[in-house]
Amino acid sequence: MNETPTRVYAEIDLDAVRENVRALRERAPRxxxxxxxxxxxxxxxxxxxxxxxxxxxxxxxxxxxxxxxxxxxxxxxxxxxxxxxxxxxxxxxxxxxxxxxxxxxxxxxxxxxxxxxxxxxxxxxxxxxxxxxxxxxxxxxxxxxxxxxxxxxxxxxxxxxxxxxxxxxxxxxxxxxxxxxxxxxxxxxxxxxxxxxxxxxxxxxxxxxxxxxxxxxxxxxxxxxxxxxYGVSPAPELGTPAQLGLRPAMALKASLALVKAVPAGHGVSYGHHYVTGGETTLALVPAGYADGIPRHASGAGPVLVGGRVRHVAGRVAMDQFVVDLEGDPARVGDEVVIFGDPERGEPSAEDWARAAGTIAYEIVTRVGGRVPRVYLGG
Incomplete structure (x- = not known):
């Protein structure tokens, strides 16, 4: 793919796959x-x-x-x-x-x-x-x-x-x-x-x-x-990817589809399980459970926006979810890292697994077919 998609996409680093295979071969040299x-x-x-x-x-x-x-x-x-x-x-x-x-x-x-x-x-x-x-x-x-x-x-x-x-x-x-x-x-x-x-x-x-x-x-x-x-730890008890000598190969990214100011007391997403505590800025991430974002992580899933880790505000919907920027500035089109490499300060697949009450295996595997894959190092 020549152009990076603008809605949501999975960036796959094939060099990380190669590095992980070499590291695992060193663990079992015979x-x-x-x-x-x-x-x-x-x-x-x-x-x-x-x-x-x-x-x-x-x-x-x-x-x-x-x-x-x-x-x-x-x-x-x-x-x-x-x-x-x-x-x-x-x-x-x-x-x-x-x-x-x-x-x-x-x-x-x-x-x-x-x-x-x-x-x-x-x-x-x-x-x-x-x-x-x-x-x-x-x-x-x-x-x-x-x-x-x-x-x-x-x-x-x-x-x-x-x-x-x-x-x-x-x-x-x-x-x-x-x-x-x-x-x-x-x-x-x-x-x-x-x-x-x-x-x-x-x-x-x-x-x-x-x-x-x-x-x-x-x-x-x-x-x-x-x-x-693929650079994901098979169990938190065994250590982080970096501690195991591995590097995550997938980063799930999106672009903000809307940024808007809202007043205090404003309900967010289905069921109004989140209500703004004061005047704030909401940002819309155009990815949802049809793309593999776990609905069970509603109100908890972490994302990196504008250099800070935020969390899903309210319910994850089929095609989108919202984060509360707490008044911080952002623009439509700004990059959102849903999960990636924690060594870069990004949320990890394991972070999402904890938020959804599941395992990291499910988080990466459930990324949907309508999410384009963009390959690096190919």
């Missing part, structure tokens, strides 16, 4: 790195961030859905890509033809991968996912013997190559949580069984962003950071 680019790279732009991550040394890319992975292939992204969120009848054949690694958590998925391999005349690259305690996707320990046995048989017939064994933490963002050690022990046991039965995976992996940053014994052959790639 492991390869998978940059997770699911959900449009956590709102940052999957294709652009995938390329930047590759340039910084990411050996793998990770997506949730097969459609996300196939879109990367369609954009010319080469190399290893793992996609893990499958449902029956998914695009298994296209995935095999595109040389994607597909995750298998149950017999039905292994069967569909084998059928796709037969239909295409190619070997399906399969990674077995173990449920070591998260209780979400993955194969339960009680079912592991059967799944491993079927995968070994599929390898023998040539329809499948098991390229990985992996799992996912439940509480890696809570240092010292007892489930961390229990899950690591379970993963080692399930991995050892698979290897004893003849599985020789290319990669064994379990470490997400917080584990990459804090749990070296979970790094195995591959680490799998997501949010940290």
């Amino acid at each position: 492991s390869e790195l998978m940059a997770v680019v699911k959900a449009n790279a956590y709102g940052h732009g999957a294709v652009q961030c995938a390329r930047a991550a590759r340039e910084a040394g990411a050996a793998w890319l990770g997506t949730a859905t097969p459609d996300e992975a196939l879109a990367l292939r369609a954009a010319g992204i080469e190399g290893r890509i793992l996609c893990w969120l499958w449902t029956p009848g998914g695009p298994w054949q296209q995935a095999v033809e595109a040389d994607l690694d597909v995750s298998v958590s149950g017999m039905w998925a292994l069967d569909e991968a084998r059928e796709a391999a037969r239909a295409t005349g190619r070997t399906a690259r399969v990674q077995l996912k173990a449920d070591t305690g998260l209780g979400r996707n993955g194969c339960q320990p009680a079912d592991w013997e059967a799944l491993v046995g079927a995968a070994v048989a599929a390898q023998a017939e040539g329809t499948v190559k098991v390229t990985g064994v992996w799992s996912h933490f439940a509480c890696a963002d809570e240092p010292g949580h007892p489930s961390i050690r229990l899950q690591l022990d379970a993963f080692r046991e399930m991995l050892a069984y698979a290897e004893k039965e003849g599985i020789d995976p290319e990669v064994r992996h379990m470490a997400n962003s917080p584990a990459t940053l804090t749990l070296p014994d979970s790094h195995f052959d591959l680490v799998r950071p997501g949010l940290a790639v």
Whole structure:
């Protein structure tokens, strides 16, 4: 995009993505790195961030859905890509033809991968996912013997190559949580069984962003950071981005659409949950919950206007919200930083997460499709 949008836009610094990937690789020097680019790279732009991550040394890319992975292939992204969120009848054949690694958590998925391999005349690259305690996707320990046995048989017939064994933490963002050690022990046991039965995976992996940053014994052959790639701390308990050696890649910005003087006692936005305490100046920010601004942050979300941090006055509406400038001057068109890099004095995604009672993952990922992305360092 040649011109900066004037309403609201997300400025994405691809140099920050590259720096973060390099910093995360230094945290796990004996492991390869998978940059997770699911959900449009956590709102940052999957294709652009995938390329930047590759340039910084990411050996793998990770997506949730097969459609996300196939879109990367369609954009010319080469190399290893793992996609893990499958449902029956998914695009298994296209995935095999595109040389994607597909995750298998149950017999039905292994069967569909084998059928796709037969239909295409190619070997399906399969990674077995173990449920070591998260209780979400993955194969339960009680079912592991059967799944491993079927995968070994599929390898023998040539329809499948098991390229990985992996799992996912439940509480890696809570240092010292007892489930961390229990899950690591379970993963080692399930991995050892698979290897004893003849599985020789290319990669064994379990470490997400917080584990990459804090749990070296979970790094195995591959680490799998997501949010940290984009310079956002995966948990306040672990430190700020700067303390973790990361730099936020996204700054959400807007231009003031209106500035006006109002008298004391003036209601602001729906429901008049905010009423001016005296004569003041209100400024209109033309972004709302349709753009990803959380309505739950009404009355609390911080923005930087005119060199000062202000807060949303009243409710966030679908397309706009208001800030009270408390009489300070401003002009239509002045820049508003909704969130960005706290090292520059800007509110952070974590600040908005606290204001909305959620996590920073949701703040960056929910930035809407009608918000243009402007790329720096591309």
